[in-house]
Amino acid sequence: MKFKFFLGLLLFFNMSTVAVWACTSAIITGKLTKDGRPLMWKHRDSGAGWNHIAYFKGERFCYTGLVNSENPSDEIWTGMNEAGFAIMNTASYNLKDDEVEEMDKEGQFMKRALEVCKDMKDFEYFLDTLSRPMGVEANFGVIDAFGGAAYYETNNHTYVKMDVNDEELAPRGYLIYTNFSFHGRKDEGKGYIRYDTAEELFRQFEKEDFTAAHLFAGCSRSFRHSLLGIDLREEAFSPNRASGFCVEQDFIPRYESIASVVIQGVKPGMDPELVTLWAVLGYPPVSIALPVWVKMGEEIPALLAASAQTGKAPLGEVAVQLRDFVFSVKRGNGLKYMNWSLLYNAQGSGIMQVLQPAEEAVFALFAPYQTEWERQGLKVEEIRQLYGQATEIIKTAYKQNLGILLQE
Numbered sequence: 001m002k003f004k005f006f007l008g009l010l011l012f013f014n015m016s017t018v019a020v021w022a023c024t025s026a027i028i029t030g031k032l033t034k035d036g037r038p039l040m041w042k043h044r045d046s047g048a049g050w051n052h053i054a055y056f057k058g059e060r061f062c063y064t065g066l067v068n069s070e071n072p073s074d075e076i077w078t079g080m081n082e083a084g085f086a087i088m089n090t091a092s093y094n095l096k097d098d099e100v101e102e103m104d105k106e107g108q109f110m111k112r113a114l115e116v117c118k119d120m121k122d123f124e125y126f127l128d129t130l131s132r133p134m135g136v137e138a139n140f141g142v143i144d145a146f147g148g149a150a151y152y153e154t155n156n157h158t159y160v161k162m163d164v165n166d167e168e169l170a171p172r173g174y175l176i177y178t179n180f181s182f183h184g185r186k187d188e189g190k191g192y193i194r195y196d197t198a199e200e201l202f203r204q205f206e207k208e209d210f211t212a213a214h215l216f217a218g219c220s221r222s223f224r225h226s227l228l229g230i231d232l233r234e235e236a237f238s239p240n241r242a243s244g245f246c247v248e249q250d251f252i253p254r255y256e257s258i259a260s261v262v263i264q265g266v267k268p269g270m271d272p273e274l275v276t277l278w279a280v281l282g283y284p285p286v287s288i289a290l291p292v293w294v295k296m297g298e299e300i301p302a303l304l305a306a307s308a309q310t311g312k313a314p315l316g317e318v319a320v321q322l323r324d325f326v327f328s329v330k331r332g333n334g335l336k337y338m339n340w341s342l343l344y345n346a347q348g349s350g351i352m353q354v355l356q357p358a359e360e361a362v363f364a365l366f367a368p369y370q371t372e373w374e375r376q377g378l379k380v381e382e383i384r385q386l387y388g389q390a391t392e393i394i395k396t397a398y399k400q401n402l403g404i405l406l407q408e
Contacts, residue, residue, distance in 0.1 A: 026215075032206070053300050062297070103136070205218065216280055255283075301391060326339050
């Protein structure tokens with residue numbers, strides 16, 4: 001299906017936001033990946049309208065990460081630094097045990113951690129010495145270049161470390177977190193259905209391989225629902241058997257989903273400059289992944305960086321517009337309903353379907369260089385050229401399939 005006819009309609013859609021702070025995340029140790037490198041996955045749900053990738057020169061380390069486009073210099077919502085230290089978070093809603101009102105400092109917390117932390121030891125010192133109350137209620141996921149991998153369930157005054165390398169704690173080699181903490185108040189918090197769904201999906205991945213590509217395609221764009229026991233991609237449960245619309249509730253991708261990020265860490269002994277951040281900006285089912293490295297500094301692909309004209313990343317901006325096309329009913333409770341037929345249909349012409357080959361092509365473009373870079377280090381000029389090729393793949397996919405001209 002071509003969407004040129006509908007492009008004009010996008011101009012009339014309000015870019016409304018919903019003040020919901022939720023995410024789905026996981027840390028996967030190198031024991032489960034073919035190359036032995038760990039992965040951190042964060043599927044971000046937020047009331048922020050747009051986000052982009054930015055580079056910073058910090059007090060101790062330079063770092064690159066996901067920022068809100070409205071206030072890009074104040075917070076980081078997933079990121080990595082030149083020492084190979086990486087951090088992400090999910091909001092928790094069952095850890096707070098005081099009456100402190102000044103909260104929601106997680107983004108500032110992570111930005112500061114990226115500036116000063118080299119490894120898990122540094123991060124734990126950072127946690128121990130930060131002034132109280134910290135203004136956070138979150139599960140912070142961390143990996144470093146020395147094999148460290150853990151979540152820290154953190155509130156204003158205390159934290160509990162959940163070591164992903166502990167075989168008793170994480171016997172399958174990974175931990176998943178949504179919006180509750182295991183050491184928090186029982187049955188409070190949010191995201192239990194998304195957690196169960198991710199668990200089911202990860203059990204399937206164990207039979208294949210954990211990669212950034214699989215996490216995006218198989219989780220960030222999964223419409224499996226663990227409680228209902230359905231998968232919208234399966235014909236038996238497809239909303240296309242009726243009107244094509246369905247209620248969007250407790251899937252991993254949600255209306256509030258504005259990014260998905262996978263950070264591929266390094267094995268101990270590898271150069272930390274190889275740590276790679278793959279970013280899907282905007283509503284993940286209608287966007288495409290691109291990689292970044294701290295070593296590239298401010299040379300971030302134009303599709304992921306803030307545009308000089310709008311302050312928003314072009315790829316993320318288009319993906320948000322397409323999301324509003326899929327969630328086109330604005331009156332009443334309309335935003336609870338998505339037009340599944342626009343995302344996925346039997347003809348193979350859904351937005352998600354026609355863009356997937358382009359993302360696969362981007363991953364295939366970079367894959368042959370990884371082994372060489374692991375031996376000889378990143379080559380800046382090669383990456384510049386690959387950025388150009390990847391950008392053309394993505395722009396062509398949107399133009400030919402959806403009639404959208406992506407402007408850098």
